Amino acid sequence: QHADDGGPQPEKHCGHGRGGMGEEVTRKEDKRFITGRGNYVDDIKKPGMLHCEIVRSPHAHARIEDIDGSRAMALDGVVAVLTADDLLEHDLATMPTLMDDTQDVLVNDKVKFQSQEVAAVIAEDRYTAKDAAEKVEVEYDVLEPVVDAEEALEDDAPLIRDELDDQEDNHIFDWETGDKEATQEVFDEAAVTVEEQMEYQRLHPAPIETCGAVADWDPGKDKMTVHMTSQAPHAHRTLFSQVSGIPEHKVRIVSPDVGGGFGNKVPIYPGYVVAAAASYVLEQPVKWIEERSENIQTTGFARDYDMTGEIAATEDGVIQGVKVDVLANHGAYNAAAQPSKFPAGFFNIFTGSYDVDAAYGSLTGAFTNTAPGGVAYRCSFRVTEAVYLIERMVKVLADELDVDPAEIRRRNFIPSDAFPYESATGWNYDSGDYEKALDKALEMADYEHYREEQQRRIAEDADKLIGIGISSFTEVVGAGPGKQCDIAGIEMFDSADLRVNPTGNAVLRIGVQTQGQGHETTFAQIVAEELGMDVDDITVEHGDTDTEPYGLGTYGSRSTPVAGAAAAVAARKVRDKAKSIAANELEAAEEDIEWDRESGEFHVAGAPDRSITITEIAAGAYMNSPGNEEPGLEAVNYYDPPEMTYPFGSYIVVVEVDRETGEVDFEKFVAVDDCGNRINPMIIEGQIHGGLAQGIGTAMLEHVTYDDNGNVTGGDFMNYLLPTANEIPNFETGHTVTPSPHHPIGAKGVGESPTVGSPPAIVNAVVDAMSHAGTSHVEMPMTPDTVWEELDEVGLSI
Ligand code: MCN
Ligand code: CUM
Incomplete structure (x- = not known):
């Protein structure tokens, strides 16, 4: 199945039975999932842990006149009622979105979509927190909302983002791609043109596990540990540090087992920030777990594009030009989870599988009184x-x-x-x-x-x-390349750190984070293939920023294209060093050592019986390393792809x-x-x-x-x-x-x-x-x- 030419392709694999490339290895992670031993955020229980419940606005557009938490506070077991005022003291009332907009963590002045976060109750158990949330009294001055993007751009539409100085309407951005004139010429001269308007409706990724976090501030170590539903733990650590002011080495994000992400767990949500702020202030662990309707109503939605497409073609149906015009509903904040430099994501690829002479696309983004988002649900941006x-x-x-x-x-x-x-x-x-x-x-x-x-x-x-x-x-x-693609300024490379133990098994740590895709199996297969090891001898770890190398996370199907490449390169680095150790063990010159993918062994050229396995080499690396090599057998690779796939x-x-x-x-x-x-x-x-x-x-x-x-x-x-x-x-x-x-x-x-x-x-x-x-x-x-x-x-x- 492998190509024999063109680039650094792997040599042939022949189903050698060690669980390498192309083998149907059963999923290693399934043992714990099907025996009820998975460990999701809501499974985490810490001594003294408090529970956070969010008070949400019933209105889509309303100014907050007053919040009275006294009746909630009076309830037994309620520890705190937090509002924007409390967060302002710690400079945490707002947070940056991935598209450089600013979103309220708790509404400071005006509610901009239904179910937006208005206040938070912290209590000793979840039921008390829920009851108390219902007792928080909020006075609203209800305003006229606009939910439709086209209506939002009309002159008399209510202004949603009036807190922004230079925002006079609900228009966010205009974006264009391709060659407008060339495309128009093609259309002017074409024998046939067709046009169709179509909506891609608003969807939600709706993972079975909703979003949640357990934040734990340790005043002894000045360290914040947050277990959270994250598709991108390192990027979230950097953002957490930037938002909170806690130095990054004192922030640990752990994304344990994740019950489906589908893009929903890429953005940062107010709930995470509130839980962390509450833990910091109260010096106790705080858990926040979303309900189903909260998840669908407030977290990153998908699509909501109103598109008009046009094709110019010959009478024989040879397509010459494609034109497209889009109106995009982005909700109340510009919070799409996508590479920062692409206001419309990778929508540019609208010429698809076809060889066309000219193409032009234009797109307008609008604010509406709906939840923010736009990029999620199994889509590459x-x-x-x-x-x-x-x-x-x-x-x-x-x-x-x-x-x-x-x-x-x-x-x-x-x-x-x-x-x-x-x-x-x-x-x-x-x-x-x-x-x-x-x-x-x-x-x-x-x-x-x-x-x-x-x-x-x-x-x-x-x-x-x-x-x-x-x-x-x-x-x-497979975003990067880093030069083109970044999240909040961080280039989209990815990473792998491979350590082979003295007894010949290995731990591979990767910068991406699985939500159910089977990385613990497939990434082990990559290493098994590249080192001749057995897939069962490789453990894959991910999701803990204290131990894993920095990575940008799993979305846009980038794990295999980027971190998968890093894993292969790290394994090949180990293989190179293994050669030198093999030479020492076999008492031959390094140039004479060959690696045989089929057997997974190293042998002396022309003398296949003088061979050594990676297990024996690993022992040599720790017990008998040659003078020209450091002891140990490990390698790290940070991979910035030359292109996407x-x-x-x-x-x-x-x-x-x-x-x-x-x-x-x-x-x-x-x-x-x-x-x-x-x-x-x-x-x-x-x-x-x-x-x-x-x-x-x-x-x-x-x-x-x-x-x-x-x-x-x-x-x-x-x-x-x-x-x-x-x-x-x-x-x-x-x-x-x-x-x-x-x-x-x-x-x-x-x-x-x-x-x-x-x-x-x-x-x-x-x-x-x-x-x-x-x-x-x-x-x-x-x-x-x-x-x-x-x-x-x-x-x-x-
Ligand atoms: N794979 C493979 N050979 C290839 C390509 C991929 O064996 N040539 C394997 C990979 O090793 C990996 C799986 O297929 O185990 C998916 O790989 P990849 O296409 O690289 O995608 P990611 O691992 O980056 O997963 C992200 C992608 C996205 S963006 C969404 S959204 C989504 C999806 O995966 N969310 C999922 N699939 C999901 N599956 C589950 N169970 N849960 C989600 O939340
Ligand atoms: Cu757009 S959903 Mo997936 O890229 O996490």
Whole structure:
């Protein structure tokens, strides 16, 4: 499966049985998870630990006139009621967002979205804290809210951010990419143009474990330890130190087992800061754990993009230009979790898998009286929106020209020999073979059969229509490079620290933090592959800033592309030193020592029986190290990738649409992914299955909705519908392997691909069932009533 050329690819692996690259090693972490021995933040109990409950605003837009905590304080077991005034004393009333905005920790003056943090109660147990929170009396002067981005930009809209000196309206930023004039020229001269407006609705990552923290200030050591639900412990440590003024070496962030993140645990939230401030003031540990509705209503949401896409093409369907205009709802603060220099994330990649002459995108961001966020939920920084747009638009073009949607993709793919490829918006794709993935998916999906079946149903005026949707997406994952990508100024490299013990086993510490992706297994596999060790002899540690090397965290599927590379490089450094020790042990010259990936052993060139294993070398490193080497066997690598990686895939979805009820049934769901060289195919398949389920949730069910008064009407699991086993069809997965030429082990990320790639395939399928009658678009979530309305609109309902 490995490429033999192009860059520092690994030598061949042949399933040597030690748990290296490509082996389906069962997940090491599962033993503790399935035996109830996981250790999540809420499992942490410390002596004298107090509990924090947050008082939240029922209004979306209101000035706070008065807060009276006396009735709450009177309750037995209540230790403190905190308001912005208390935090102001410690300079903690506000905190910076990842996009350099300033967010209230507790509202100082004006509430800007429903359920915003207004006060906090600290009590001896959680129930008392809850009861007391209800007794905190807050007087509000209720203001008119605006929740819709378009209305927020109207002249008479209420001004949300009136505390900012230079903010006269709700406009945050304008952003553009590509070549406007060149694109316009292409459009002016094009034989065919198509246009479609589509919304990518507001979603929430909704991890099963909500956010929480246990903060523990130790006045003896002047040290703050915070156990918290964090996808990026080191970055959070730096921010914590900056916000609190506690020196960074006196801050320890521990992210223990995390029950799903999906992007929700990248930002800093007021709850963490309040817990830490309370612990500092009270000198006791303080726990804060969010409830489900608090999580959905206040923490980082995803998407909320209103997009208009346009394509210019020849009569044969050769795409020449792509144009896109977006209105982005960012909520009450600009708090998207993405590289600082990209106001619209990686939305730039909206030309997708296609070789186009010119492209232009413009985007406007707006404040509204809704929770802040925008980038989360299994997305590489807005690539999800970009992929949805282009894959939907290609279907719109195919219908306009009456060309098969598979065929029109084939005519436009970036050819496999054109890589590395620079896109019209200036992005450098590392490698790809899009046609191969599409061909494989078409075959697996029995595409021709379903096309015939579709026509048969139409001809027979059947009650149930068939629709076939395709998405041939390109992802971009693995931020850095540090020069282009940073979080709050910190360059996005990542790290690995590998220590081999005298008895031949090893501990690998990594700068990224798993939330369920299986890093304890896959990172051990990388080391097993590179050192000829057994996967069971390698322990992977993460999530504790006191022991792990500095890293930027897990999101944007960056763990494999960046920290995975660091792990491979650290292991190779160890291998280099091992050679010198092997030479000493075997009494040969170092130049004559060869490493054999197959056996995992070092031997003297031409004398394979004079060999030594890494276990024996490890002993030598501590007990008999040569004069030219330091004792010990370890290495650290901080890896700044030269480029990002561009995984891709082709998904084909066949649906049956009921003309009577608008219900959509999945007949077939095929996903062919290419993430370069694969570390653990079983873990990859798990990632794909989970991500496809989330793609189905996106397309069919999920939506954080608001009413005109700013009330969240989709803010709990009664109204924010997650997909369950009932809604999930049987997935048929396949893969192709196109290694990344610049990654040490040729791997690309994969964690987000299914959620990024599948929604347009699903919508394309539903549209496809009705396009013969004139349907060009159906908005997500495609609930039965939405679909039925469209059926009715085009005369297909019965
Ligand atoms: N992998 C592999 N071979 C490859 C690529 C990846 O075996 N060529 C493995 C990796 O080693 C890792 C897993 O697949 O164990 C995912 O790897 P990667 O694509 O590098 O993504 P990350 O580990 O950085 O995970 C982040 C990604 C994101 S951004 C979200 S959001 C998401 C996702 O992963 N959140 C998840 N998958 C999730 N899965 C679970 N269970 N929980 C989450 O919160
Ligand atoms: Cu955008 S969700 Mo993931 O990148 O943590």
